[in-house]
Amino acid sequence: xxxxxxxxxxxxxxxxxxxxxxxxxxxxxxxxxxxxxxxxxxxxxxxxxxxxxxxxxxxxxxxxxxxxxxxxxxxxxxxxxxxxxxxxxxxxxxxxxxxxxxxxxxxxxxxxxxxxxxxxxxxxxxxxxxxxxxxxxxxxxxxxxxxxxxxxxxxxxxxxxxxxxxxxxxxxxxxxxxxxxxxxxxxxxxxxxxxxxxxxxxxxxxxxxxxxxxxxxxxxxxxxxxxxxxxxxxxxxxxxxxxxxxxxxxxxxxxxxxxxxxxxxxxxxxxxxxxxxxxxxxxxxxxxxxxxxxxxxxxxxx
Numbered sequence: 001x002x003x004x005x006x007x008x009x010x011x012x013x014x015x016x017x018x019x020x021x022x023x024x025x026x027x028x029x030x031x032x033x034x035x036x037x038x039x040x041x042x043x044x045x046x047x048x049x050x051x052x053x054x055x056x057x058x059x060x061x062x063x064x065x066x067x068x069x070x071x072x073x074x075x076x077x078x079x080x081x082x083x084x085x086x087x088x089x090x091x092x093x094x095x096x097x098x099x100x101x102x103x104x105x106x107x108x109x110x111x112x113x114x115x116x117x118x119x120x121x122x123x124x125x126x127x128x129x130x131x132x133x134x135x136x137x138x139x140x141x142x143x144x145x146x147x148x149x150x151x152x153x154x155x156x157x158x159x160x161x162x163x164x165x166x167x168x169x170x171x172x173x174x175x176x177x178x179x180x181x182x183x184x185x186x187x188x189x190x191x192x193x194x195x196x197x198x199x200x201x202x203x204x205x206x207x208x209x210x211x212x213x214x215x216x217x218x219x220x221x222x223x224x225x226x227x228x229x230x231x232x233x234x235x236x237x238x239x240x241x242x243x244x245x246x247x248x249x250x251x252x253x254x255x256x257x258x259x260x261x262x263x264x265x266x267x268x269x270x271x272x273x274x275x276x277x278x279x280x281x282x283x284x285x286x287x288x289x290x291x292x293x294x295x296x297x298x299x300x301x302x
Contacts, residue, residue, distance in 0.1 A: 001051070001092065002038065002053065002086060002089070002092050003038045003039070003040055003053060005142065005146055005157075005159065006159065008038050009156075009157070009158060011082070011085055011086065012031065012036060013227055013228065014085045015031060015078070015081045015082050015085050016028060016031045016032065016228055018081045018084065018085065019031060019078075019081060022081075024077070026074070027074065027077060027078055027081075030057060030059065030074070030078070030099075031057075031078070032228050032229075033178055033182070034057045034058055034059050034155075035057075035058040035102070035150070035153065035155060036055065036056065036057050036058070036155070037055075037056045037058075037150070038053050038054070038055055038056070039053065039054050039056065040052070040053055041053065041054040041095060041096070042095050049091055050091045050092070050093070051091060051092045051093075052092075052093055052094075052095035053092070053093070053094055053095060054094075054095055054096045054097070054098060055078070055079075055082060055094060055096070055097045055098070056098050056100055057078070057097065057098070057099045057100065058100050058101075058102040059099060059100070059101060059102065060101070060102060061101045061102065064099065064101035065101075071099055074099065075096075075097045075098065075099055076097075078097045079094055079096065079097040082094040082097065112280065113273070113276035113277050113279075113280050114276065115280070117279060121279050124279055124285060125275050125276075125278075125279050127285060127289055127290070128144075128275055128278060128279075128285060128289055129271075129275060130289070131285075131286060131288065131289035132144070132243050132271060132274075132275075135193070135243070136193065137172075137191060137192070137193040137243075139288075140191060140193055140243050141159055141172060141173065141191055142159065143286040143288070144274060144278065144286065145173065145189070145191065145241065145274070146159060146173070147283055148274070148277060148278055148281065148283060149173075149175060151281045151283055152277070152281065153177065154175040154176065154177050154187070155175065155176055155177075155178070156175060156176045156226070156228060157173060157174075157175040158173065158174050158175065159172065159173050172189055172190055172191040173188070173189040173191070174186065174187065174188050174189070174224050174235065175187050175189070176226070184229075185236045185237065186224065186226075186233050186234070186235050186236050186237075187235065187236065187237050187238070187239060188219040188220070188224075188235040188237075188238050188239070189238070189239040189240075189241055190212060190215050190216060190219060190238065190239070190240050190241070191241045191242075191243075192212065192240075192241070192242045192243065192244075193242075193243045193244070194242070194243060194244045195242065195244035195245045195246075195247070196208075196209060196212060196240070196242040196244070196245070196246045196247065196250050196270075197209065197247045197249070197250055198247060198249040198250045198252075198253045209250040209253050209254055210253075212240055212250075212254070213253075213254050213257055213258075216238050216240060216254070216258075216262075216266060217262075219235055219238045220234070220235055220238055220262060220265060221234075222235075235265075236265065237265050237266075237267060238265055238266050238267070239267050239268075239269055240254075240266065240267070240268050240269070241268075241269045241270075241274070242268075242269070242270050242271065243271055243274070244270065244271050245270055245271060245272075246268050246270040251268060254266065
């Protein structure tokens with residue numbers, strides 16, 4: 001399905017390349033620098049089921065105002081390219097492209113993950129905690145981290161997956177972040193499911209900091225190819241993310257091993273950080289995290 005994370009990233013890259021071949025730099029700029037999402041908005045059960053999707057392109061208000069007289073034409077031009085890219089699919093199509101203005105008020109405070117939570121927020125946090133106790137590493141990435149980073153404004157998020165471990169070079173994910181100056185920073189992410197500690201022998205499900213240290217060095221030292229800019233780039237910063245606790249001793253051990261330059265490139269995110277950010281950004285919980293009430297077996301069959 002084209003709303004799958006990896007499938008949509010591939011589709012978006014294809015459409016961007018089509019726009020480049022057409023020489024339409026305005027559309028290339030929109031597709032490269034905007035926050036783009038896809039959502040299933042139509043369904044027809046004809047011929048086994050046909051799914052229609054809407055592409056949402058979020059741009060800043062100033063850009064939207066400058067282009068508002070031709071927004072309809074731009075949307076149709078982008079829609080035609082998406083339709084061309086999915087023309088080989090019999091039961092999936094792009095129904096609409098919607099360019100959405102989004103205000104970035106520099107005076108508005110960012111969501112604070114360290115503020116006190118309400119009762120309903122604490123309930124969501126507890127539900128997500130129970131879910132994290134049972135997820136695999138891939139589920140942690142696909143169901144939690146990818147939506148979270150996308151919500152936080154990162155884009156071109158690429159997940160290697162466990163099929164491509166040989167080509168990963170220390171990264172489970174790499175992504176980009178555009179600064180207000182239009183400069184781009186690249187981030188690599190190494191994800192561990194459980195607790196990250198510095199003990200010589202770790203318990204099952206935990207990760208040892210020495211392994212993560214080697215992967216962090218690989219991540220910072222190996223170039224990645226950004227197909228949208230058609231060039232090789234180095235990772236500017238490395239996230240070490242754990243679904244459990246990252247102990248203070250583990251952080252200190254890595255800090256002591258790295259030189260001053262590389263130490264400033266390493267950032268940590270543990271379970272509490274994930275939970276707090278997920279709650280304050282108001283992301284919907286994964287389907288598997290929500291306990292569906294059992295059907296009442298006492299209902300009469302007529």
